[in-house]
Amino acid sequence: MEDTGHYLQRMRARAPLVQNITNNVAMNMMANVQIAAGASPAMADAAEEVVEFTALADALTVNIGTADSLKAMSMRLAGAAMNGHGRPWVFDPVGVGATQFRNDLCRDLLALCPTVVRGNASEILTLAGRGKGARGVDAVDSVASAEAAARELAGRTGHIVVATGPVDYVTDGTRALWVANGDPMMAKITVSGCSLNGVIAAFLVEQPPLEATAAALAYYGLAGERAAAVCAGPGTFQPAFLDALYALTPEDVTQGARIEAA
Amino acid sequence: MEDTGHYLQRMRARAPLVQNITNNVAMNMMANVQIAAGASPAMADAAEEVVEFTALADALTVNIGTADSLKAMSMRLAGAAMNGHGRPWVFDPVGVGATQFRNDLCRDLLALCPTVVRGNASEILTLAGRGKGARGVDAVDSVASAEAAARELAGRTGHIVVATGPVDYVTDGTRALWVANGDPMMAKITVSGCSLNGVIAAFLVEQPPLEATAAALAYYGLAGERAAAVCAGPGTFQPAFLDALYALTPEDVTQGARIEAA
Amino acid sequence: MEDTGHYLQRMRARAPLVQNITNNVAMNMMANVQIAAGASPAMADAAEEVVEFTALADALTVNIGTADSLKAMSMRLAGAAMNGHGRPWVFDPVGVGATQFRNDLCRDLLALCPTVVRGNASEILTLAGRGKGARGVDAVDSVASAEAAARELAGRTGHIVVATGPVDYVTDGTRALWVANGDPMMAKITVSGCSLNGVIAAFLVEQPPLEATAAALAYYGLAGERAAAVCAGPGTFQPAFLDALYALTPEDVTQGARIEAA
Numbered sequence: 001m002e003d004t005g006h007y008l009q010r011m012r013a014r015a016p017l018v019q020n021i022t023n024n025v026a027m028n029m030m031a032n033v034q035i036a037a038g039a040s041p042a043m044a045d046a047a048e049e050v051v052e053f054t055a056l057a058d059a060l061t062v063n064i065g066t067a068d069s070l071k072a073m074s075m076r077l078a079g080a081a082m083n084g085h086g087r088p089w090v091f092d093p094v095g096v097g098a099t100q101f102r103n104d105l106c107r108d109l110l111a112l113c114p115t116v117v118r119g120n121a122s123e124i125l126t127l128a129g130r131g132k133g134a135r136g137v138d139a140v141d142s143v144a145s146a147e148a149a150a151r152e153l154a155g156r157t158g159h160i161v162v163a164t165g166p167v168d169y170v171t172d173g174t175r176a177l178w179v180a181n182g183d184p185m186m187a188k189i190t191v192s193g194c195s196l197n198g199v200i201a202a203f204l205v206e207q208p209p210l211e212a213t214a215a216a217l218a219y220y221g222l223a224g225e226r227a228a229a230v231c232a233g234p235g236t237f238q239p240a241f242l243d244a245l246y247a248l249t250p251e252d253v254t255q256g257a258r259i260e261a262a
Numbered sequence: 263m264e265d266t267g268h269y270l271q272r273m274r275a276r277a278p279l280v281q282n283i284t285n286n287v288a289m290n291m292m293a294n295v296q297i298a299a300g301a302s303p304a305m306a307d308a309a310e311e312v313v314e315f316t317a318l319a320d321a322l323t324v325n326i327g328t329a330d331s332l333k334a335m336s337m338r339l340a341g342a343a344m345n346g347h348g349r350p351w352v353f354d355p356v357g358v359g360a361t362q363f364r365n366d367l368c369r370d371l372l373a374l375c376p377t378v379v380r381g382n383a384s385e386i387l388t389l390a391g392r393g394k395g396a397r398g399v400d401a402v403d404s405v406a407s408a409e410a411a412a413r414e415l416a417g418r419t420g421h422i423v424v425a426t427g428p429v430d431y432v433t434d435g436t437r438a439l440w441v442a443n444g445d446p447m448m449a450k451i452t453v454s455g456c457s458l459n460g461v462i463a464a465f466l467v468e469q470p471p472l473e474a475t476a477a478a479l480a481y482y483g484l485a486g487e488r489a490a491a492v493c494a495g496p497g498t499f500q501p502a503f504l505d506a507l508y509a510l511t512p513e514d515v516t517q518g519a520r521i522e523a524a
Numbered sequence: 525m526e527d528t529g530h531y532l533q534r535m536r537a538r539a540p541l542v543q544n545i546t547n548n549v550a551m552n553m554m555a556n557v558q559i560a561a562g563a564s565p566a567m568a569d570a571a572e573e574v575v576e577f578t579a580l581a582d583a584l585t586v587n588i589g590t591a592d593s594l595k596a597m598s599m600r601l602a603g604a605a606m607n608g609h610g611r612p613w614v615f616d617p618v619g620v621g622a623t624q625f626r627n628d629l630c631r632d633l634l635a636l637c638p639t640v641v642r643g644n645a646s647e648i649l650t651l652a653g654r655g656k657g658a659r660g661v662d663a664v665d666s667v668a669s670a671e672a673a674a675r676e677l678a679g680r681t682g683h684i685v686v687a688t689g690p691v692d693y694v695t696d697g698t699r700a701l702w703v704a705n706g707d708p709m710m711a712k713i714t715v716s717g718c719s720l721n722g723v724i725a726a727f728l729v730e731q732p733p734l735e736a737t738a739a740a741l742a743y744y745g746l747a748g749e750r751a752a753a754v755c756a757g758p759g760t761f762q763p764a765f766l767d768a769l770y771a772l773t774p775e776d777v778t779q780g781a782r783i784e785a786a
Contacts, residue, residue, distance in 0.1 A: 025551040025567050027287040027328075031452035036496050041452070042357070043287050046330035049361035056360060066551075068570035068594070070330070095566070098580060099573035188770070190555035190565070234560050235766025242497025246450065289549040289590075293714035298758050303714070304619070305549050308592035311623035318622060332592070504759025508712065 004257035005250030007203055007215035012038035016058035016205040018198055021045040021075050023065025023094065026194035029238075030061075033195040036245040037219075039202035050074040054081040059201035060089035062114070063194050064096075064105055072105045079112040088115035088204035090197045097126035110157065116200055116213055117153070118162040120193065121146035128153040143169050147262070151176060160209050162200075164193060168217045169262060170210060176262035177214045181221025183228035185237050192241075196220050199245075218257035223248055225256070266519035267512030269465055269477035274300035278320035278467040280460055283307040283337050285327025285356065288456035291500075292323075295457040298507040299481075301464035312336040316343040321463035322351035324376070325456050326358075326367055334367045341374040350377040350466035352459045359388035372419065377471055378462055379415070380424040382455065383408035390415040405431050409524070413438060422471050424462075426455060430479045431524060432472060438524035439476045443483025445490035447499050454503075458482050461507075480519035485510055487518070528781035529774030531727055531739035536562035540582035540729040542722055545569040545599050547589025547618065550718035553762075554585075557719040560769040561743075563726035574598040578605040583725035584613035586638070587718050588620075588629055596629045603636040612639035612728035614721045621650040634681065639733055640724055641677070642686040644717065645670035652677040667693050671786070675700060684733050686724075688717060692741045693786060694734060700786035701738045705745025707752035709761050716765075720744050723769075742781035747772055749780070 017040045022030055027043055034041040044053040047070055054060065060082045062075045082089045091114035093106045106127060110117065117127065120139035125131045128149035132141070143165035154161040155173030163169045168179040186192045196216070203216035226248070227240035279302045284292055289305055296303040306315040309332055316322065322344045324337045344351045353376035355368045368389060372379065379389065382401035387393045390411035394403070405427035416423040417435030425431045430441040448454045458479070465478035488510070489502035541564045546554055551567055558565040568577040571594055578584065584606045586599045606613045615638035617630045630651060634641065641651065644663035649655045652673035656665070667689035678685040679697030687693045692703040710716045720741070727740035750772070751764035 023567070024286050024548050025555055028290060028452060028552060031287055032496065032500075035450055035452060042360075043285070043328055044357070044360070045328060046363070048330055049363040052361040052363070066567055066569060068572055095568070098566075098568070099576040101570070101573040101576070188559055190552060190559060231767075233763075233767030233770045234556065235763030235768075235770070238556075238766075239495075239497030239501060239763060242500075243493075243495030244497075246495045246497070286548050290552060290714060293549055294758065294762075297712055297714060304622075305547070305590055306619070306622070307590060308625070310592055311625040314623040314625070501757075501759030501763060504762075505755075505757030506759075508757045508759070 001211040003254045004215045004218050004259065005254035007207055007212050008219050008253050009250040010207060011203050014205055015040055016202050017042060017056060018059045018061065018201045019044055019053055019057035020061045020198055021050065021071065021078055022061060022063040022194055025065060026063065026191035029191050030195045030198050032242055033245060034198040034202060036242045037199050037202060041198060045071065045074050047074045047077065050078045051081045054078055054085060057087065058205045059087060061197040061201045062089060062109060063092040063094055063197060064102060065094040065194065067105060076108055076112065079109060079114060083113055088201065088209065090114060090116045090118060090201045092194060092197050093117065093119050093123050093127055096123050097131050114159055115204060115209055116160040116162060118164060118197055118200065121163050121165055124153065124161060124163040125149050139165065143167055160213055162213060170214050170217065172210045175210060178260045178262045179214050179217040179221065180258035181218045181225060181256065183224045185228040185231065185234060186224045188234035189238055214259050218259055219248065219253050222253060222256045263473040265516045266477045266480050266521065267516035269469055269474050270481050270515050271512040272469060273465050276467055277302055278464050279304060279318060280321045280323065280463045281306055281315055281319035282323045282460055283312065283333065283340055284323060284325040284456055287327060288325065288453035291453050292457040292460050294504055295507060296460040296464060298504045299461050299464060303460060307333065307336050309336045309339065312340045313343045316340050316347060319349065320467045321349060323459040323463045324351060324371060325354040325356055325459060326364060327356040327456065329367060338370055338374065341371060341376060345375055350463065350471065352376060352378045352380060352463045354456060354459050355379065355381050355385050355389055358385050359393050376421055377466055378422040378424060378475055380426060380459055380462065383425050383427055386415065386423060386425040387411050401427065405429055422475055424475060432476050432479065434472045437472060440522045440524045441476050441479040441483065442520035443480045443487060443518065445486045447490040447493065447496060448486045450496040451500055476521050480521055481510065481515050484515060484518045525735040527778045528739045528742050528783065529778035531731055531736050532743050532777050533774040534731060535727050538729055539564055540726050541566060541580060542583045542585065542725045543568055543577055543581035544585045544722055545574065545595065545602055546585060546587040546718055549589060550587065550715035553715050554719045554722050556766055557769060558722040558726060560766045561723050561726060565722060569595065569598050571598045571601065574602045575605045578602055578609060581611065582729045583611060585721040585725045586613060586633060587616040587618055587721060588626060589618040589718065591629060600632055600636065603633060603638060607637055612725065612733065614638060614640045614642060614725045616718060616721050617641065617643050617647050617651055620647050621655050638683055639728055640684040640686060640737055642688060642721055642724065645687050645689055648677065648685060648687040649673050663689065667691055684737055686737060694738050694741065696734045699734060702784045702786045703738050703741040703745065704782035705742045705749060705780065707748040709752040709755065709758060710748045712758040713762055738783050742783055743772065743777050746777060746780045
């Protein structure tokens with residue numbers, strides 16, 4: 001693929017408006033992450049306006065973390081509307097397998113053809129019908145153990161599937177990439193996965209989805225590495241992470257990205 | 263007007279209880295901002311209790327950022343109740359123009375006579391019926407281009423109207439003030455505008471509204487200047503901003519305020 | 525009681541999954557606090573799935589801060605379900621006394637037998653039927669003035685009752701402990717009380733509730749002391765507090781805990 005930094009550069013030049021229907025834990029951090037990266041977030045998520053709002057959005061994220069029936073309706077409507085506009089959206093099946101409500105909602109959202117499905121290894125295994133059950137919202141499986149399921153799910157649905165973990169795995173069902181950027185400290189704060197969705201969505205706008213997703217993962221992980229090097233714990237990690245997302249240049253990303261064909 | 267710091271001093275002496283019906287992105291930061299400034303926030307926003315709760319509140323803020331029909335009902339009820347108590351409230355028409363739902367809600371809230379309407383230039387232009395359309399929740403117009411609309415809207419409705427941006431414009435329809443405090447870094451974090459509403463509301467309690475609003479804007483902007491001088495990016499800006507809101511003295515505000523008659 | 529640090533050590537060894545039905549202000553900070561402490565938070569709070577989700581949870585917290593009728597239903601259902609599982613849950617009656625809606629919900633939740641009730645002095649007095657009325661969500665009474673009410677409430681209901689303040693008071697109706705750890709800066713940020721609930725819940729898992737609660741209070745207060753010693757204000761306090769929760773060892777807690785029989 002092209003120099004990784006080019007994907008960041010083009011995203012920043014566009015400063016895409018990303019609509020986010022996400023969980024209430026993630027909203028603030030997710031918005032700050034997107035602004036720091038160079039995108040423009042909007043958290044409009046009410047069923048009353050969500051379809052109309054998609055007309056303004058360059059991309060969408062959908063995250064079921066704290067969904068109820070009303071938010072679930074917003075998600076289905078907005079995902080379908082983005083398909084109608086021919087614009088990308090990212091789906092995060094948080095905690096799928098934990099309850100029937102989550103399973104039913106994820107089945108519908110998957111059927112609505114998101115551009116990218118991103119989850120931890122356990123969530124991807126569960127979506128692919130191979131899960132052994134999750135433990136709440138945390139992964140209990142390794143990314144390696146989810147690679148075949150991710151590839152099969154991507155091949156069957158036509159979506160990009162991403163399993164994130166110490167090394168991320170991205171596949172379109174035919175090709176696959178590993179992205180090795182990141183730091184264990186990223187798992188010591190909440191919503192680092194949720195916030196990533198917003199960065200992926202911003203990178204997807206008018207860029208090839210497999211490569212754009214891998215570039216977003218590398219950029220995000222690199223910011224995590226930088227922040228971990230200067231923080232004193234998970235509390236000071238968070239501001240340092242936002243600073244790093246803001247400060248990283250396309251050249252930094254090209255030099256620091258660790259992406260390999262899988 | 264009087265020394266700007268006096269408005270801060272009296273607000274802190276009263277430590278007013280401010281009720282906030284705000285968006286889910288802003289709730290945490292907004293509460294922290296109000297505590298750091300010296301007020302006492304309460305985020306009671308359910309239609310089930312919002313009217314009864316206004317009996318305890320010295321001031322109210324209403325922000326439509328992530329409103330749905332139920333929250334919209336809370337907003338209408340609480341605004342009307344504050345009028346009944348003769349106590350001030352601040353209305354923030356986030357993203358008006360983006361959807362019909364927002365437009366309808368803003369029409370009602372404007373008709374309920376908020377003490378202060380605060381928005382970015384695009385939102386004020388749209389409220390005044392002169393908007394060319396927003397881009398989601400971000401301004402695409404300059405404050406200067408919104409001054410006539412703000413003055414006309416204030417004159418017609420009797421509210422204080424504030425258009426915030428690099429230089430803020432505050433008017434009651436007859437008189438007008440510019441407030442030049444602030445730093446571009448404030449636009450690199452989410453909800454800095456939303457959180458400002460809570461500070462304005464606290465300053466409004468038993469103080470003349472035009473001057474109190476300008477003093478709140480100067481104080482808030484000055485804290486942004488201080489934080490920008492010591493931060494390394496938008497992540498470290500946020501804690502530094504709260505520290506500055508907490509540390510600024512009335513004397514600092516009197517010395518640092520840049521308020522001019524417009 | 526045993527060395528205080530042992531309670532932290534065992535909690536971390538278990539890394540319990542704590543389900544939280546909390547207010548929208550607290551969600552993010554509360555999740556970060558629990559991760560930093562060593563627990564695994566899940567914020568599943570929709571009535572559609574809350575009972576099914578309790579099957580996965582080792583402990584639960586319920587906080588009425590921004591409850592509406594739907595969230596109130598989730599709280600009643602989840603509390604009852606945890607009783608069915610024989611697993612601990614913590615109830616925080618935020619702002620009880622402020623509105624009839626809060627009073628009605630608190631009456632029900634108290635009747636559902638939470639393991640621990642934690643509030644500020646005014647909330648505990650109100651729950652015990654001795655309140656003189658609150659001022660929104662902030663305490664207007666001293667912990668000392670609430671001790672008799674706490675002891676009586678605990679004796680009558682069989683719950684552990686905690687009144688937090690400069691010195692915390694913990695009682696099961698027969699025995700009582702004072703915990704003197706903490707720093708006034710903890711009151712200068714929002715949701716420090718709400719976030720504490722999640723730490724208490726994590727400590728309660730398979731540990732004796734009176735001692736586990738006191739140990740959680742000491743650990744949490746000690747982290748506040750450490751953070752206050754290095755911060756420059758309430759903004760920088762928050763990241764330093766999370767760092768301290770993460771860094772404190774069982775030995776630190778044993779040495780620093782200030783727990784006394786009352």
